[in-house]
Amino acid sequence: MNILTIPARRALLSSAAVALALIAQPVVAQEKPKEHADGPAAAYEPSMTTLGQIQVEIPGRREGDPVMSQDEFQRGTKIYFERCAGCHGVLRKGATGKPLTTDITRENGYDYLHSFITYGSPAGMPNWGTSGEMTDEDIDLMARYLLLEPPAPPEFGMAEMMETWKVLVAPEDRPTEQMNDIDLDNLMSVTLRDSGEVALIDGNTYEIRAVINTGYAVHISRISASGRYVFTIGRDALINMIDLWMETPATVAQLKVGSEARSIETSKFKGWEDKLAVAGSYWPPQYVIMDGNTLEPKKIVSTRGNIYDEQSYHPEPRVASIVASHYNPEFIINVKETGKILLVDYTDLKNLKTIEIEAERFLHDGGFDSTKRYFLVAANARGKIAVVDTKEDKLTALIETGGATPHPGRGANFVHPELGPVWATSHLGDESVALIGTDPEGHPDQAWKTVQTFEALGGGSLFIKTHPNSDNLYVDAPLNPDAETSASVAVFKISDMKAGEDPEYTVLPIGEWAGIAEGQPRVVQPEFNKQGTEVWFSVWNAKDKESAIVVVDDKTLELKQVIKDPRLITPTGKFNVFNTRGDVY
Numbered sequence: 001m002n003i004l005t006i007p008a009r010r011a012l013l014s015s016a017a018v019a020l021a022l023i024a025q026p027v028v029a030q031e032k033p034k035e036h037a038d039g040p041a042a043a044y045e046p047s048m049t050t051l052g053q054i055q056v057e058i059p060g061r062r063e064g065d066p067v068m069s070q071d072e073f074q075r076g077t078k079i080y081f082e083r084c085a086g087c088h089g090v091l092r093k094g095a096t097g098k099p100l101t102t103d104i105t106r107e108n109g110y111d112y113l114h115s116f117i118t119y120g121s122p123a124g125m126p127n128w129g130t131s132g133e134m135t136d137e138d139i140d141l142m143a144r145y146l147l148l149e150p151p152a153p154p155e156f157g158m159a160e161m162m163e164t165w166k167v168l169v170a171p172e173d174r175p176t177e178q179m180n181d182i183d184l185d186n187l188m189s190v191t192l193r194d195s196g197e198v199a200l201i202d203g204n205t206y207e208i209r210a211v212i213n214t215g216y217a218v219h220i221s222r223i224s225a226s227g228r229y230v231f232t233i234g235r236d237a238l239i240n241m242i243d244l245w246m247e248t249p250a251t252v253a254q255l256k257v258g259s260e261a262r263s264i265e266t267s268k269f270k271g272w273e274d275k276l277a278v279a280g281s282y283w284p285p286q287y288v289i290m291d292g293n294t295l296e297p298k299k300i301v302s303t304r305g306n307i308y309d310e311q312s313y314h315p316e317p318r319v320a321s322i323v324a325s326h327y328n329p330e331f332i333i334n335v336k337e338t339g340k341i342l343l344v345d346y347t348d349l350k351n352l353k354t355i356e357i358e359a360e361r362f363l364h365d366g367g368f369d370s371t372k373r374y375f376l377v378a379a380n381a382r383g384k385i386a387v388v389d390t391k392e393d394k395l396t397a398l399i400e401t402g403g404a405t406p407h408p409g410r411g412a413n414f415v416h417p418e419l420g421p422v423w424a425t426s427h428l429g430d431e432s433v434a435l436i437g438t439d440p441e442g443h444p445d446q447a448w449k450t451v452q453t454f455e456a457l458g459g460g461s462l463f464i465k466t467h468p469n470s471d472n473l474y475v476d477a478p479l480n481p482d483a484e485t486s487a488s489v490a491v492f493k494i495s496d497m498k499a500g501e502d503p504e505y506t507v508l509p510i511g512e513w514a515g516i517a518e519g520q521p522r523v524v525q526p527e528f529n530k531q532g533t534e535v536w537f538s539v540w541n542a543k544d545k546e547s548a549i550v551v552v553d554d555k556t557l558e559l560k561q562v563i564k565d566p567r568l569i570t571p572t573g574k575f576n577v578f579n580t581r582g583d584v585y
């Protein structure tokens with residue numbers, strides 16, 4: 001397939017064909033249970049794989065409990081944490097999925113549970129049995145397992161953290177100036193998901209300068225305000241702090257902050273650059289503030305508490321995205337299940353001041369507007385974007401995007417020719433892109449509203465991106481069930497956009513350009529170089545198959561480079577040092 005220009009609403013795949021596997025949320029109304037996808041899509045709902053490794057005891061037997069051996073219980077726990085806990089919660093108290101506490105499961109009984117697991121439900125429960133994902137034996141095991149009390153995984157406090165803390169190169173032994181010739185601002189830190197590594201790739205020469213061991217299924221990289229340190233976090237909650245000034249960049253400190261985690265950030269306010277780091281965990285539900293030079297844990301704060309609206313207690317509210325304010329010495333911490341956004345003042349950890357904003361449940365990912373004053377975060381299972389004014393420290397708006405399951409990554413900021421400054425998100429559950437007005441001064445009528453929606457390639461989009469120097473908006477669709485769609489990207493020309501009119505888009509066959517013979521690679525997460533002249537895409541294949549990174553010239557939309565290397569195993573997120581540290585997107 002060559003580059004293709006398509007009028008909007010004639011996408012590669014009919015929007016109705018999008019039934020996203022494992023997006024177990026009620027937002028996509030469906031008549032029949034969802035089918036499972038395989039490969040990367042199946043990995044999308046949180047899978048608590050690390051928790052699944054923990055040894056647990058069968059809680060005290062009660063009368064009528066099914067008989068289960070310790071081995072069976074251990075296996076049931078592993079399956080539960082890997083496949084069910086993401087939606088139903090570690091303690092089975094419910095999240096996007098229904099609660100599965102024993103008062104409910106015992107009332108429903110073994111036969112009901114068995115058939116529910118086998119056939120799924122229209123509300124979003126996957127059909128684990130009929131899809132072939134679970135064997136009859138496992139379904140029987142899980143139906144019995146759910147009749148027993150859930151095990152509580154261990155907490156992870158200061159004592160446990162201190163046991164994992166390692167300073168591999170002390171601050172006084174680190175270089176006092178940059179010891180390599182890398183253009184650090186244009187370096188890309190690339191997640192190699194299934195090998196648990198990051199590749200540091202030179203943005204000018206496309207050369208891999210280092211491959212560094214990180215946590216299990218490493219998730220994101222964030223960069224210190226100075227640009228010297230890269231922080232990575234694995235799903236096993238292991239943080240690596242990498243010093244880019246060393247001759248060959250390497251890990252200088254490590255800390256494990258829990259059993260399951262997804263987010264990490266560093267302090268960015270003037271005077272606090274590189275001073276502190278913060279990480280949020282899925283389990284235990286908490287965040288930890290660390291020394292920004294050594295990762296020494298300073299303060300652990302639990303996020304357990306009441307859901308913002310119904311004010312009932314939630315035992316395991318996971319920490320989703322975290323960003324650092326540019327307007328105040330604060331971390332902005334998004335707590336998923338309670339729907340609260342915490343603005344944590346990091347200037348005095350002994351007398352910690354936190355502003356707690358009531359936002360919306362199921363907060364997930366988000367980014368700043370172009371002025372960096374407003375933070376926009378998706379409450380994705382609620383179809384909304386919450387906007388926080390980080391200067392005044394209050395909720396500005398809660399906006400319906402009109403689409404199913406907004407998933408912005410950090411979003412995309414640009415000036416719409418007719419609507420003024422906007423921030424954009426794409427959606428997991430359908431093909432729509434929503435633009436939200438972000439200029440309350442210059443365009444008060446458009447501010448904090450969904451001012452335009454239009455269609456991109458198809459559902460299953462995860463990330464959207466542009467750059468202040470670019471006239472293009474890129475939208476991926478890696479979780480789309482259609483192979484050609486999931487290997488392509490839609491590009492919209494910003495200067496051609498008109499209010500109320502669906503823009504045309506160009507389709508880039510990135511997967512085909514990668515020239516990969518085997519597998520079904522998905523194209524994920526556009527990321528710009530520092531100058532905004534090139535955009536990089538991961539071509540994400542299975543672990544045992546070839547993957548690649550494809551670099552596109554932003555002006556001509558032509559292929560510029562295909563980066564291939566046996567070390568590039570399952571590349572997904574890419575984090576340009578300059579753009580990530582400055583929140584340029």
Ligand code: DHE
Nearest residue numbers: 044045046047193262263264320321322365409410572573
């Ligand atoms: Fe992510 C960001 C959670 C699956 C790639 N992901 C985030 C953030 C959270 C999150 C909370 C925001 C971090 C921040 O800004 O501080 N992700 C989760 C999950 O719970 C989920 C759904 C399932 C799981 O078990 O982890 C999940 N994520 C994935 C993937 O399958 C992806 C596509 C591939 C991969 O590498 O695992 C993936 N997530 C990413 C990326 C970002 C991210 C690339 C950062 C985007 C950015 O531009 O900043």
